[in-house]
Amino acid sequence: MTIQVQTGLLWGVEGRLVTVEAERSKGIPFFDLVGLADGAVREAKVRVPRAVEASGYAWPRRRITVNMAPAHIKKEGSGLDLPIAIACMAESLKMVDGRLDGLVALAELGLDGRLRGVQGLLPVVEAAKRSGLRRVLVATENAREAALVEGIEVHAFETLRSLFLWLEGKGESQSFAFLPELSSQTSKDCFSEIRGQELAKRAATIAAAGAHHLLLSGPPGCGKTMVARRLPGIMPPMTPAERLEVLRVASVTGKIAHDVSARPFRSPHHSVTSAGLVGGGRPLRPGEATSAHGGVLFLDEVGEFRRHAIESLRQALEEGRLSLVRAEGVMELPARFILVAATNPCPCGYYGSEQRGCRCSPPTVARYQERMSGPLMDRIDLHVLLDAPSSKQVLGQTETNAEPSAVMAQRVDGARCIALERQGCANGDLGARESLALALGDPGINDFLCQALDRHLLSPRGLCRVLRVSRTIADLEGSQHLHLNHLLEAMNFRPMTPRNVLASAA
Numbered sequence: 379m380t381i382q383v384q385t386g387l388l389w390g391v392e393g394r395l396v397t398v399e400a401e402r403s404k405g406i407p408f409f410d411l412v413g414l415a416d417g418a419v420r421e422a423k424v425r426v427p428r429a430v431e432a433s434g435y436a437w438p439r440r441r442i443t444v445n446m447a448p449a450h451i452k453k454e455g456s457g458l459d460l461p462i463a464i465a466c467m468a469e470s471l472k473m474v475d476g477r478l479d480g481l482v483a484l485a486e487l488g489l490d491g492r493l494r495g496v497q498g499l500l501p502v503v504e505a506a507k508r509s510g511l512r513r514v515l516v517a518t519e520n521a522r523e524a525a526l527v528e529g530i531e532v533h534a535f536e537t538l539r540s541l542f543l544w545l546e547g548k549g550e551s552q553s554f555a556f557l558p559e560l561s562s563q564t565s566k567d568c569f570s571e572i573r574g575q576e577l578a579k580r581a582a583t584i585a586a587a588g589a590h591h592l593l594l595s596g597p598p599g600c601g602k603t604m605v606a607r608r609l610p611g612i613m614p615p616m617t618p619a620e621r622l623e624v625l626r627v628a629s630v631t632g633k634i635a636h637d638v639s640a641r642p643f644r645s646p647h648h649s650v651t652s653a654g655l656v657g658g659g660r661p662l663r664p665g666e667a668t669s670a671h672g673g674v675l676f677l678d679e680v681g682e683f684r685r686h687a688i689e690s691l692r693q694a695l696e697e698g699r700l701s702l703v704r705a706e707g708v709m710e711l712p713a714r715f716i717l718v719a720a721t722n723p724c725p726c727g728y729y730g731s732e733q734r735g736c737r738c739s740p741p742t743v744a745r746y747q748e749r750m751s752g753p754l755m756d757r758i759d760l761h762v763l764l765d766a767p768s769s770k771q772v773l774g775q776t777e778t779n780a781e782p783s784a785v786m787a788q789r790v791d792g793a794r795c796i797a798l799e800r801q802g803c804a805n806g807d808l809g810a811r812e813s814l815a816l817a818l819g820d821p822g823i824n825d826f827l828c829q830a831l832d833r834h835l836l837s838p839r840g841l842c843r844v845l846r847v848s849r850t851i852a853d854l855e856g857s858q859h860l861h862l863n864h865l866l867e868a869m870n871f872r873p874m875t876p877r878n879v880l881a882s883a884a
């Protein structure tokens with residue numbers, strides 16, 4: 379007799395269902411696992427019999443073969459302990475009829491018979507729902523996460539013993555229905571805490587509204603990190619689908635227990651490898667770019683990052699996703715975020731500062747800024763030069779009527795809605811052709827841009843950037859048409875290329 383139990387595995391941030399089947403036969407007691415079991419799954423051979431015996435049940439003195447299908451998928455992770463235990467013990471238990479119908483089980487077992495939560499439960503529960511399964515058996519610590527999926531009955535247990543008793547109809551489970559909220563915490567960081575830096579705040583508003591990538595350049599301690607950290611708090615509210623995507627990533631990376639009501643903010647150290655940034659390893663773990671999906675990826679001291687690591691972000695910046703080629707196939711990971719890069723403008727940090735003079739020679743400044751050119755800078759629409767706060771600002775002697783994040787967020791949301799209604803995506807996601815199309819129709823604007831191009835004030839690539847940003851500025855104003863003042867403001871955020879650094883330093 380063969381008993382089948384449904385469970386699931388991860389493929390990137392997607393769940394895949396797996397069937398665990400156990401067959402008992404007479405013969406020398408033996409326990410074998412077949413079906414491409416990897417390290418942690420093979421260890422189930424040790425954990426499962428010990429956990430069953432610790433629960434007060436006898437491990438069958440039989441020849442037991444456990445097969446996991448489909449056979450071509452590599453079985454990774456420890457969550458298969460529970461379905462293996464149920465499949466092996468099903469014949470010994472006096473199970474209530476139909477208890478295993480429409481059910482998916484996923485949890486790790488301790489040697490003492492406790493059920494432990496697993497990472498990446500949410501995508502598996504979603505896969506179960508898509509396949510028409512309606513009940514999940516999980517460890518208590520995973521119960522809230524499983525209950526995020528609507529239409530699924532969650533049965534949670536502390537121990538294998540209580541789960542077996544429930545299967546036999548002798549005990550109760552802790553059951554949960556749909557609970558859409560994990561926590562209602564909101565970020566405590568507010569833009570009103572930043573004194574001055576009005577240009578950076580304006581750029582942050584534009585970045586959030588248009589999903590534009592942002593470069594903050596300025597001396598140490600001028601508040602680059604403070605601005606970046608507050609950016610997720612003014613981005614438009616997440617749609618339910620976006621929220622589920624963010625939760626799915628948090629589930630896979632084991633961060634779902636923390637605050638996930640807000641958009642993510644990730645700030646990897648500059649020593650991060652490309653695998654750390656875009657994902658890799660065995661079993662494959664998503665990288666920082668995927669963890670930042672739906673939020674902000676902050677690269678502080680961007681010039682210090684390894685070139686190879688930065689270049690690995692190119693696909694994420696262009697397509698909002700990452701494809702990793704594996705022996706088993708191509709894995710797609712979501713990676714749509716606002717990139718905020720921060721840097722000193724020069725080695726001493728005070729190039730362009732009004733508070734302190736820069737000690738670097740113009741060629742040194744140019745060389746320093748050139749280090750950041752390349753694929754990353756090509757995708758950054760907004761470049762902002764911040765200055766160190768003045769002594770009055772430091773001492774708090776200036777007027778503070780700084781706008782709180784909540785007010786900025788309202789404006790951002792309004793602008794984003796206009797863009798979505800017009801073109802179905804944020805302005806920052808427009809390609810070159812669509813960006814150029816924004817300038818059509820207005821002869822005044824066309825003339826202005828022609829002159830800027832002819833005088834080499836703008837490059838063709840820079841033109842696309844300026845148009846995307848000016849469209850967002852117009853949306854923030856609620857203006858249907860693009861006006862010259864929108865373009866002029868957008869021109870302020872064009873990159874400081876080494877050439878204009880040299881020109882202005884001369």
Ligand SMILES: [Zn+2]
Binds near residue numbers: 724727728736737
């Ligand atoms: Zn300098």
